[in-house]
Amino acid sequence: MNKKFNVAIVGATGLIGKKFIEVLQKRNFPVNKIKLFASEKSVGKTVYAFGKELTVEKLDEGCFLGLDIVFFSAGASVSLKYAPIAINDGALVVDNSSAFRNNPQIPLIIPEINGNLLKDSVSRLISNPNCSTAIGILPLKLLDQTFKVKRIIFTTFQAVSGYGQKGIDELNRVKKGAKPSVFPLNVNKNCIAKIGENDKYGYTDEELKMVNETQKIFNKPILISATCVRVPIKNCHGVSVEVEFEKEFFEEDIKGILNKTNGVKVCDLPSFETASGKDEVFVGRIKKSLAFKNGISFFCVGDNTLKGAALNAVQIAELLIKFGKIER
Amino acid sequence: MNKKFNVAIVGATGLIGKKFIEVLQKRNFPVNKIKLFASEKSVGKTVYAFGKELTVEKLDEGCFLGLDIVFFSAGASVSLKYAPIAINDGALVVDNSSAFRNNPQIPLIIPEINGNLLKDSVSRLISNPNCSTAIGILPLKLLDQTFKVKRIIFTTFQAVSGYGQKGIDELNRVKKGAKPSVFPLNVNKNCIAKIGENDKYGYTDEELKMVNETQKIFNKPILISATCVRVPIKNCHGVSVEVEFEKEFFEEDIKGILNKTNGVKVCDLPSFETASGKDEVFVGRIKKSLAFKNGISFFCVGDNTLKGAALNAVQIAELLIKFGKIER
Numbered sequence: 001m002n003k004k005f006n007v008a009i010v011g012a013t014g015l016i017g018k019k020f021i022e023v024l025q026k027r028n029f030p031v032n033k034i035k036l037f038a039s040e041k042s043v044g045k046t047v048y049a050f051g052k053e054l055t056v057e058k059l060d061e062g063c064f065l066g067l068d069i070v071f072f073s074a075g076a077s078v079s080l081k082y083a084p085i086a087i088n089d090g091a092l093v094v095d096n097s098s099a100f101r102n103n104p105q106i107p108l109i110i111p112e113i114n115g116n117l118l119k120d121s122v123s124r125l126i127s128n129p130n131c132s133t134a135i136g137i138l139p140l141k142l143l144d145q146t147f148k149v150k151r152i153i154f155t156t157f158q159a160v161s162g163y164g165q166k167g168i169d170e171l172n173r174v175k176k177g178a179k180p181s182v183f184p185l186n187v188n189k190n191c192i193a194k195i196g197e198n199d200k201y202g203y204t205d206e207e208l209k210m211v212n213e214t215q216k217i218f219n220k221p222i223l224i225s226a227t228c229v230r231v232p233i234k235n236c237h238g239v240s241v242e243v244e245f246e247k248e249f250f251e252e253d254i255k256g257i258l259n260k261t262n263g264v265k266v267c268d269l270p271s272f273e274t275a276s277g278k279d280e281v282f283v284g285r286i287k288k289s290l291a292f293k294n295g296i297s298f299f300c301v302g303d304n305t306l307k308g309a310a311l312n313a314v315q316i317a318e319l320l321i322k323f324g325k326i327e328r
Numbered sequence: 329m330n331k332k333f334n335v336a337i338v339g340a341t342g343l344i345g346k347k348f349i350e351v352l353q354k355r356n357f358p359v360n361k362i363k364l365f366a367s368e369k370s371v372g373k374t375v376y377a378f379g380k381e382l383t384v385e386k387l388d389e390g391c392f393l394g395l396d397i398v399f400f401s402a403g404a405s406v407s408l409k410y411a412p413i414a415i416n417d418g419a420l421v422v423d424n425s426s427a428f429r430n431n432p433q434i435p436l437i438i439p440e441i442n443g444n445l446l447k448d449s450v451s452r453l454i455s456n457p458n459c460s461t462a463i464g465i466l467p468l469k470l471l472d473q474t475f476k477v478k479r480i481i482f483t484t485f486q487a488v489s490g491y492g493q494k495g496i497d498e499l500n501r502v503k504k505g506a507k508p509s510v511f512p513l514n515v516n517k518n519c520i521a522k523i524g525e526n527d528k529y530g531y532t533d534e535e536l537k538m539v540n541e542t543q544k545i546f547n548k549p550i551l552i553s554a555t556c557v558r559v560p561i562k563n564c565h566g567v568s569v570e571v572e573f574e575k576e577f578f579e580e581d582i583k584g585i586l587n588k589t590n591g592v593k594v595c596d597l598p599s600f601e602t603a604s605g606k607d608e609v610f611v612g613r614i615k616k617s618l619a620f621k622n623g624i625s626f627f628c629v630g631d632n633t634l635k636g637a638a639l640n641a642v643q644i645a646e647l648l649i650k651f652g653k654i655e656r
Contacts, residue, residue, distance in 0.1 A: 151619050155483035155568045157519040157557065189601045191485040191559055191566050193613050193627035202615035211618055225619035227568045227627060229485065231519055232560050238519050240483045240555045242570075273517045285521050287530030290539055291479050291553035299521035299555060 003328050004032035005321070006067045008091070010082065011074030012036035013045065013056060015165045016096060019310035020071050021049045027314060030321070032328075035067065039074070064089035068326050069317055072097060073309070083125055092326055093125040094313045098205075101127040101213055108216050110134055111315040112262040113141045118319050126316050129217065130209040131308030132156045132228060136239035137214050138281045138307065139300050142261045143254070144218060147245035147294070154210050154226040157238035158195060159272070160187060162304050168234060183230060192230040204228060236272040237304040244292040251288050254296055258283055263307065270301035278303055279311055331656050332360035333649070334395045336419070338410065339402030340364035341373065341384060343493045344424065347638035348399050349377045355642060358649070360656075363395065367402070392417035396654050397645055400425060401637070411453055420654055421453040422641045426533075429455040429541055436544050438462055439643040440590040441469045446647050454644050457545065458537040459636030460484045460556060464567035465542050466635065467611045467628050470589045471582070472546060475573035475622070482538050482554040485566035486523060487600070488515060490632050496562060511558060520558040532556060564600040565632040572620040579616050582624055586611055591635065598629035606631055607639055 007024065011017040017038070024031060036047060036056045043058045057063065059078070064070060064086040072079045072086075072095045079099040086093050100106040107117050108127045118126070128134075136154050143149065160167035163182060170182035174189075185192045196205030203211075210226040231238075258266050263281060270282035281302035289295030302308060320326050335352070339345045345366070352359060359378055366373075366384045373384045385391065387406070392398060392414040400407045400414075400423045407427040414421050428434040435445050436455045446454070456462075464482050471477065488495035491510060498510035502517075513520045524533030531539075538554040559566075586594050591609060598610035609630035617623030630636060648654050 153481045153570050153619055155555070157485075157559070184597060185599050186601060189561065190599055191561060192597070193566065193568065194597050202613065203618075223619045225570055225617045225623075225625055227483075227570075227613065227625055229566075229568070229627070231485070233517065233519060238521065238557075240521065240557070242481050242553055242555075269512060269520070269522050271513050271518055273514055285530065285555065289553045290531075291481050291551045295553075297553055297555055299557070 004030040006033040008035040008070045010037045010072045013038040013042040016073045016309045019305045023310045023314045067091040087124040096128045115319050128313040129213045131304035133213040135302035139283045142257045147247045147249040150246045151223040151244040153242040155240040156228045157231045159233040159235045161235045195228040235276045238301045242297040244295040275301045332358040334361040336363040336398045338365045338400045341366040341370040344401045344637045347633045351638045351642045395419040415452040424456045456641040457541045459632035461541040463630035466609045470585045475575045475577040478574045479551040479572040481570040483568040484556045485559045487561040487563045489563045523556040563604045566629045570625040572623040603629045
């Protein structure tokens with residue numbers, strides 16, 4: 001009796017595309033038909049998923065016809081070009097790229113934080129946040145409800161998988177003595193405090209994503225600074241979060257509130273190794289700030305390919321189904 | 329005509345002890361006689377330095393007699409026990425351990441910041457700061473003079489050499505599949521947000537060192553939070569610094585001020601690999617804070633075994649000589 005949907009993944013052969021396939025299967029997403037799209041060089045390859053051999057297809061005129069939901073994870077330029085076509089052909093789009101995240105007419109959603117926005121939304125495209133943003137701000141949901149977040153300083157520890165398979169390959173290559181070609185320094189011998197390009201004010205893309213997306217998701221002008229750093233770790237992003245609240249807070253309440261926050265798991269010391277492959281964001285090293293009267297700091301770690309990408313996008317699609325936004 | 333001094337290094341066979349030997353030679357420190365001390369298991373070993381074979385000696389009654397200056401780098405318990413004996417036997421002590429750093433009667437010195445305190449000091453023991461503190465706050469010297477530092481949030485990226493040779497050995501061991509025995513998690517697969525033990529408020533030793541030592545060196549109650557993280561890097565510590573000033577500041581002045589700060593080298597993107605073996609603290613990613621009206625952030629990297637340890641201690645001794653504090 002439950003409805004099933006025709007689903008597609010654009011960028012299906014990439015590191016995150018593969019995670020989409022994994023997550024959809026693991027969560028028993030109600031898939032009727034599935035289509036996989038990728039760039040020219042992967043077209044024609046076969047992938048075993050959902051109990052059958054699937055052939056990777058080309059993005060083409062009419063390729064989205066008959067689809068209910070399309071997950072885009074092939075970079076901003078592909079989304080900019082093809083997402084409007086998918087929508088025009090009748091599909092709902094969940095976009096993992098940065099292409100539409102700052103567009104005020106497009107919802108940017110972390111289901112546990114602002115998923116309810118989807119109830120009344122008429123947008124046919126929903127943006128999925130940046131990996132570090134999703135991991136860094138999920139723990140703030142109930143804390144913000146209770147004490148009102150005023151100011152945040154983010155410092156990230158981001159694995160090479162944040163740059164996709166190319167990032168993982170680069171780490172392996174430079175370990176064997178090759179020169180860096182993907183990252184600006186040898187990522188095996190450096191923590192590289194530069195992810196993406198600098199703007200004229202000295203901020204990188206990645207840092208501005210954290211600032212702008214956090215403000216959009218919490219829907220208020222929180223004062224935010226971010227420093228984003230690539231570390232010689234294969235998978236998972238860590239975020240050190242220093243947060244000031246508007247209201248006076250009670251230190252003894254913090255752990256209880258974090259424990260009640262959906263998607264969060266409180267622990268003493270988060271491990272990148274343990275968090276890899278897990279859905280939760282692990283939060284530890286919770287302590288009262290010594291820099292702010294009403295503030296705390298914590299260190300959180302999550303799988304950037306899951307809550308930081310595919311999992312959050314699939315959770316968005318699940319909400320869209322729940323709220324009856326996908327017709328079939 | 330220049331005076332030469334009888335010098336000793338306690339903990340001479342450790343990673344930092346070896347750096348002391350290296351730095352003293354490189355800087356042509358005016359050594360008359362040199363004695364090397366270490367723990368029982370190294371006693372009797374020979375080390376070639378200062379043009380001769382030196383035999384490592386045991387800490388013993390009367391072992392400091394005739395010495396002018398003794399560098400301690402063998403941990404807090406050794407300093408607590410033997411530094412008073414060295415002083416009693418007539419030596420001046422520069423202590424690289426944490427043993428006396430918080431003692432209000434003991435100067436805690438970064439020569440470029442508060443070296444002038446040594447002019448009028450009568451203390452026979454001078455403390456050398458924690459590695460991350462030295463690297464993180466050196467760039468703040470002239471900025472504080474100009475705009476007055478009010479608040480700092482430190483987030484560190486600390487190499488395994490911060491734990492000495494044992495830390496380097498552990499990284500090599502876990503890379504080959506061994507289980508962690510020195511650090512609380514596998515440091516090859518984790519950024520470990522815990523250096524030292526937690527106190528009852530959730531702060532680690534290392535974090536409290538950054539807070540207390542920064543306040544002591546700047547001699548004012550700056551509001552400071554710190555999160556200290558071990559990273560899978562062999563050498564050098566990185567510190568992400570977010571700082572709020574009391575006074576209005578001029579963004580265009582910042583780089584010029586940092587460029588004029590002794591011991592600091594301004595660059596676009598600091599490299600752990602490049603900073604290793606260098607005396608300077610490399611400062612990059614300088615940007616206006618988006619969290620504070622009057623604030624900036626930067627990322628700095630320095631060699632924790634040099635400016636973070638041996639170099640700073642030898643610079644202290646050079647100042648003591650300059651100010652005529654060492655008699656011969």
